[in-house]
Amino acid sequence: MSGWDFVGCGASERPFGVIMMRLTGSMRVLVLDAECETIADGAAKILTLHGHEARGVYTHDAAIAAAQELRPQVLITSFNNRGKNGCETAMEIIKLLPACHVIVWSGQAAVVEEVERCRQLGYAFDFLEKPVHPNELLAKLQSYAEGASDNC
16 A cells, blocks of 8 residues: 555546545545535545545434544534524534634635624634635645644
8 A cells, every 4th residue: 555545546436537636634524515415425435435434324312322423533514504504513523622723614705704703702713615625725734734633
């Protein structure tokens, strides 16, 4: 094994043109997207292919339950979720897992203001605008892994 995450895959077999990235460490990742279940499942699959332990969920309640079981190091959440918005869900998960990194992703510009409001309250949420290329997401996880804490 060479240490590359796509060992044995040819370039044409890489999903969405994802480049091969050397992993510093794998992360436990919870992906919540109620707007499109395909996005949650697709992102989780790509992350799994890259050596992360990832799970997709589609509601606030499912995210809370999965967080208790998976104990994610990273939460990726859409803003518009069934039950509560992504920032509210993230705040609840951070109460359970204070070291968990949070990425809020959305295609709606108004969400940036809400994420900024959460930052002003002391939450260090990152924001990614949809559509997010898998390489951008993998690079963000790589940056988290390089400073990883297993306190989640």
